[in-house]
Amino acid sequence: MARSLAGFLVLVLAISICEAASIFQPISDSHRSAALVLFKPVDGSFASLEETYEALRTFEILGIIKKPDVSTAACGTMSKVLSSSSSTPKDLFVALRVNSILKCKINAEVFEGIISRLQAAVSGASSLLDFYYSIGSLGLIKDRTSNTDVHLSDAEGIFRSIKALSQSDGRWRYSSNNPESSTFAAGIALEALARIVSLASSEVDQSMIGTVKNDILKLFDSIEKYDDGAFYFDEKVVNVPEHSGPLSTSSSVVRGLTAFTTVASGSLNLPGDKILGLAKFFLGIGIPGDAKDFFNQIDSLACLESNRVSIPLILSVPSTVVSLAKKENLMVKVNTVLGSKAPPLTVKLVRAYSTSSKDTSIIENKELSFDTERVVYFLDALPDSVDVGSYIFVFKVVLHDFEHKDVYITGTLTHVQIFMTGLIKIGNAEIAVLDNDLGSIETQRKLDLAGENAVSLPANHLQKLRLSFQLTTPRGSAFKPHQAFLKLRHETKVEHIFLVGNSGKKFEITLDFLGLVEKLFYLSGKYDIQLTVGDVVMENSLLSDIGYVELDLPEAPEKAPRPPPQAVDPYSRYGPKAEISHIFRAPEKRPPKELSLTFLGLILFPFIGFLIGLLRLGVNLKNFPTSSVPATFAILFHVGIAAVLLLYVLFWLKLDLFTTLKTLSFLGVFLMFVGHRILSHLASASSKLKSA
């Protein structure tokens, strides 16, 4: 039963997720506090100038006043980089970008030196990044010093050499000998081209700008889409080491696009939904945990907000839960991506429908009122037909000024899922014990499910327990909550959960104990009754202890199933395990040392007896050979035997069987040889003696 219930809940959840239209919230104060956490200087400075720029730019866009002061350290590092002759165009570019925000005091001579170096670098550049950094640096110097010397004499030539790296699909290559084209590079190229146009000493040919605009349109054909309406750019090549991921790629394109449209005259017919989709993509990320991602998100949104093509407006709903009981109004906000004020406009509710019946609209074509004080649009009166439940509201934003229609994009329709919550009336709640065969009521109690209850009912296995109640919505229709369970808990903590079924308004469950004895494990005694009624839209969801029922069940037969062991406290599973104590075999009792030594001495007595016996018998070595050769063999024979015995002792002490056997085989052969010689000599000597 519980499993089917869980399945039902999953289904409901899945439906509500599928139905839910994503809402994108504009940048808010949570981003500002996150920025201060993410960009935290260590000892008054950031790790690198690049990080310094990202932090300062983010603070500038978000309008954070209480930012950490890093200007002293950063200005010092920057002037070192600018005055050093070994700085690359990239170092200069990064330093100048920081300067564009901090506006440090730098000598005019320093700039003079850099300008000539950069101009040489531009004319000698071959790769896209070389162009980007040196032209970017020149542009930043021009912005800062308004020096008229800073210009590109051969702007069209440089423009052409960058344009030569572009591909037919609108993407760019990093250099002429690198065949792989990249979307990220396209963003960089557009930025560089925009700089060239602004730095050119003479007007750049409009036809060339036109072809670049064409490239941008082609690039937007390759844009990718999420289901929630967000658009993004992604790198198609695999081995791009430095810049990867949709966020950095999309943000590069957005930066390039904004820079280019600022300098290029004439309109660019980019589809508005794609620009809005890009804004949704950046907002949909939420608050990134990485400083680089955070900068990319905020910087791109700032570009979108200030671009000349079209500024996206974001419709957001501060609260998607509207309480009918408190007579709340549905509020809608319209802001730019960074959360600033939108131009005069009207928000229209096109239609609203229940998620369960899509075809019948409950509201149609209603204009939302505007609250000038709180800058929100609200739906003042909901029609009576709106009951608790989940609804999809479809909004449309209409701009008042006709001119604004070219500047702002609002998207066509915005779908938002709204939950209408309210107090559900619970009535006719009662609990009763019935006789099984006749169905006559034995005891009956009224319940007040909203308040306290403490019923106590006796029952046996021949009876039934019936619980019933009615649920009605504020508008008087039947209400079916997500959850309606009855739980019986025995004194031994064994729990049983039953699903309460309904027919129309009435919810009723009848527990026939005769059929349940086995499920209840024949456990007699007190069972606590707990009722759970809950739903997303039900403001007075309840988990109420009704009381208890004293059950008298028959004795368990032999083969009855045992109640399952109660789940152990999950936290104890992670506690320390009982220590393992190793048990070793107790050593055998050894005899006292003296006794063993005494017996060792005793062993010597037979040996001494043996020697004495030998003496008494008058043993002699007269038979030992006297001539040198047999005597040598005799000595060698005895030495050989002694050697074998010594080998045995060594085997006992430390050698293993294999070493012993190997040595023994050599000794054995030697012993056989000398033994044979000496013994045959003795034999021949004795036979000679006999025959003589």
Add this chain to the structure above:
Amino acid sequence: MARSTSRDAEALFHSLRSAYVATPSSLKIIDLYVGFAVFTAVIQVVYMAVVGSFPFNSFLSGVLSCVGTAVLAVCLRIQVNKENKEFKDLPPERAFADFVLCNLVLHLVIMNFLG
């Protein structure tokens, strides 16, 4: 009756001893050796009875070493004895070589078993 028994026993011992005196001295050496081995074994058994048989393999190898070498010495005695017609053609040197070889093999096993 008792006196006659003791006298008979005395007479028996006398005859045995006089007969044993005639035994060649080489055989007497072997007898002495067997006696030495058997006594050593007996002492070890007594030790086991007093102390217990804990390193049983050590006890076994000690006793079997003595008993085994005693048995081999008896075999040597049988072969060396000139009275035994059966081994008349066998030279005593050959018998001694067998004795040495068997003892070496026996003690290799004993050492392996000693632990």
